[in-house]
Every structure is written in structure tokens, then in C-alpha cells.
Amino acid sequence: xxxxxxxxxxxxxxxxxxxxxxxxxxxxxxxxxxxxxEALNTMEACAEVDQLLQCTICKNLxxxxxxxxxxxxxxxxxxxxxxxxxxxxxxxxxxxxxxxPEDMETLLNxxxxxxTVMGLMYDRENRVQLLVDEDVLEGEYFGCHPCINTSxxxxxxxxxxxxxxxxxxxxxxxxxxxxxxxx
Numbered sequence: 001x002x003x004x005x006x007x008x009x010x011x012x013x014x015x016x017x018x019x020x021x022x023x024x025x026x027x028x029x030x031x032x033x034x035x036x037x038e039a040l041n042t043m044e045a046c047a048e049v050d051q052l053l054q055c056t057i058c059k060n061l062x063x064x065x066x067x068x069x070x071x072x073x074x075x076x077x078x079x080x081x082x083x084x085x086x087x088x089x090x091x092x093x094x095x096x097x098x099x100x101p102e103d104m105e106t107l108l109n110x111x112x113x114x115x116t117v118m119g120l121m122y123d124r125e126n127r128v129q130l131l132v133d134e135d136v137l138e139g140e141y142f143g144c145h146p147c148i149n150t151s152x153x154x155x156x157x158x159x160x161x162x163x164x165x166x167x168x169x170x171x172x173x174x175x176x177x178x179x180x181x182x183x
Contacts, residue, residue, distance in 0.1 A: 020147070064096070118146055131173050141156060
């Protein structure tokens with residue numbers, strides 16, 4: 001694995017949505033570094049990539065309410081346990097669960113294992129609400145997939161949450177997740 005600046009020199013064999021991610025970041029003049037790797041499907045598998053990028057790749061969860069009328073993309077540190085009850089109370093949405101892969105594909109053009117904030121560029125109807133754990137906002141850099149889990153990119157956190165979100169017409173709700181179980 002090698003850390004390189006910007007988009008791949010050769011785009012052969014890359015998915016369109018990955019190239020569209022680089023196109024958008026380049027158009028917004030957001031600099032990024034990239035590393036290609038085997039598919040990463042767990043946070044444990046991300047550890048080596050985290051070390052190379054010198055930032056943490058977030059855990060990204062695609063959630064919905066029971067009626068499937070509200071969808072959420074939750075970004076949180078990978079080492080923090082997710083407690084549904086804790087999040088539900090903060091966003092006033094009871095009975096959160098994982099949304100289906102079909103809904104993920106329809107709304108964000110993403111497949112399981114590749115969930116990323118970059119997928120919001122495909123949510124032109126703003127059906128997905130971004131939820132961000134406050135710990136994610138503390139780091140100078142932020143790591144995510146460019147809509148495919150065989151590459152990871154490092155961007156400035158400020159660029160993602162100020163410039164990228166504005167460009168894709170999304171806002172975020174800041175949440176505080178402790179990861180602690182209530183007694």
C-alpha cells in the first residue's frame with residue numbers, strides 16, 4: 001500500500017462512482033491523499049490503512065426509522081460502540097435499525113462495506129440526514145472511502161464539513177455518543 005496525492009493516474013477498472021468522487025473533490029479544489037487496498041469490510045481491517053493515512057476512518061452506519069420514512073447516515077469513531085437507544089433519544093426517532101442494502105443503493109448509490117459521507121452527492125432529494133458524532137469533528141484530518149471499499153482517502157475535516165456538505169446541499173446534526181451502556 002502506498003499513499004499518493006490525488007486521483008489515480010490510470011482509471012481503468014475503477015467504478016464510475018469512485019471517479020465521480022474524485023471529480024467532485026477536484027472541482028471543489030479539496031485536496032486529498034489516497035491509498036488503494038484490498039476490500040475493507042470491518043473496522044479491524046481498517047487499522048493498517050488508518051496508520052498509513054495517519055487518521056481514523058470513521059464507522060459509517062446507514063439507519064432508518066421503523067416506517068422507513070426517515071434515513072440517517074451516522075458517522076462515528078470506529079472504536080466507539082454504537083448504542084441505538086442513545087442516538088434515538090437525541091434525534092427523537094424511536095426504533096432505529098439498519099436500513100436495507102437496497103435502500104442504501106437507491107438513496108446513496110453505495111453498497112454495504114462502502115458506506116461513506118461521499119455518497120451524499122447522490123442524495124439529490126435530501127432524503128438522508130447526516131448525523132456526526134462530535135468526536136469525528138475534533139481531528140484535523142478525516143478518512144473515508146471514495147464510494148468503494150478498495151480505496152481510502154484522507155481529507156481535511158474542515159473541507160468535508162464546510163465545503164463538501166455545502167456543495168452537495170446537505171447539513172449535519174451533531175450528536176454526542178458515549179458508547180456506554182446504561183445501567
